[in-house]
Structure formats: C-alpha cells, structure tokens
Amino acid sequence: MSTNISYPSGGAIIRQIKQAGVRFVASVPDIVTSDGLLWPLSKEADIQLIRVCKEDEGLSVCAAMSYNNTRALMLMQQTGLMDSLNAVRALGMDYELPLCMMVGLQGKEPHLPASESKAYGVRIVQPVLDAMGISHSIIDQPEDVDTISSNINRAYEQSAPHCFLIGRSPTYP
Numbered sequence: 001m002s003t004n005i006s007y008p009s010g011g012a013i014i015r016q017i018k019q020a021g022v023r024f025v026a027s028v029p030d031i032v033t034s035d036g037l038l039w040p041l042s043k044e045a046d047i048q049l050i051r052v053c054k055e056d057e058g059l060s061v062c063a064a065m066s067y068n069n070t071r072a073l074m075l076m077q078q079t080g081l082m083d084s085l086n087a088v089r090a091l092g093m094d095y096e097l098p099l100c101m102m103v104g105l106q107g108k109e110p111h112l113p114a115s116e117s118k119a120y121g122v123r124i125v126q127p128v129l130d131a132m133g134i135s136h137s138i139i140d141q142p143e144d145v146d147t148i149s150s151n152i153n154r155a156y157e158q159s160a161p162h163c164f165l166i167g168r169s170p171t172y173p
Contacts, residue, residue: 008141024070027075031104055074056084062099081163105117135155139170
C-alpha cells in the first residue's frame with residue numbers, strides 16, 4: 001500500500017464552482033470540507049455562504065433559487081444527505097430541480113474507495129444514490145475536480161440533481 005496520497009485542492013474546487021456560475025452555497029458545517037473548502041468559501045466575495053440549521057432546509061433554499069435561474073450548491077456531509085433523502089427525492093426527482101450537492105464522506109479512509117470503507121455510512125452512499133437514480137461523482141484526487149463545472153452545468157441543463165462525493169479533505173489553496 002502506497003502512503004503517497006494526493007488530495008483535491010479547495011481552491012480548485014472553488015474555481016470550478018465559480019466557473020459553473022454558482023453564486024450561493026448553503027451549508028451545514030462538515031468536518032471533511034471545513035478547513036479546505038467551507039472556510040475559504042466564507043471569504044469569497046463572489047459567493048455568498050448561507051448557513052442553515054438542517055440539510056433539507058439548505059436543499060429547499062437551493063431548489064427555490066433555481067426558479068429564478070440562480071445557481072446554488074449545498075455543502076454537507078453524508079449523514080446530512082442520508083437524513084434529507086426525502087427532500088432530495090421530492091425536490092430533485094419528483095419536481096425535477098437541479099440540486100447540486102457536495103457531500104463530505106466523514107470517516108472514509110483516504111487510501112480506500114468509498115465502497116471498501118470500514119464505515120457503513122460511507123459504504124452505502126453510492127448504492128443509495130444509484131437506487132434513487134441520482135448522478136454522482138467522486139472527488140478524491142486533484143484531477144477529479146476538473147469535472148465539477150461541467151457536472152453542475154449538466155444538472156442545470158437537465159434539471160436534475162448531481163451529488164459530488166468528497167472522500168478526501170480538500171487542502172487550501
């Protein structure tokens with residue numbers, strides 16, 4: 001097993017979010033993304049951070065913004081995603097709204113894929129999203145960041161949800 005593990009760049013993630021036209025990020029603090037993504041986002045002049053109490057509240061805010069063509073993203077960890085699956089189902093699947101979510105996989109070992117994690121809550125996220133028909137992508141490696149903008153654009157073009165699963169804590173910048 002190699003001990004040389006690379007991490008995605010929070011600065012590169014923020015650039016991709018901006019490139020996709022996202023101007024609002026709703027968030028419940030997430031230990032996986034706090035240092036390298038959430039705190040730097042809070043200092044961004046071009047992005048307004050909306051602090052919410054619950055993930056389904058943030059998803060509702062993001063969904064409402066889509067009605068006036070304002071792009072938003074929800075930042076949370078997988079426990080919040082699992083807790084708010086009914087909101088994701090209703091808003092993203094039934095109402096066909098472009099919910100974009102960045103989900104920190106708290107407890108995922110950096111050297112393992114999510115499907116092999118010892119953490120049950122990490123292992124089940126992708127199969128649950130697959131069962132719901134929700135597109136998703138993994139953000140583990142620095143190069144994984146390169147598809148963020150295009151996946152956000154696709155979510156808005158298709159009026160469908162997309163979930164970014166962040167398995168390694170982003171570094172900043």
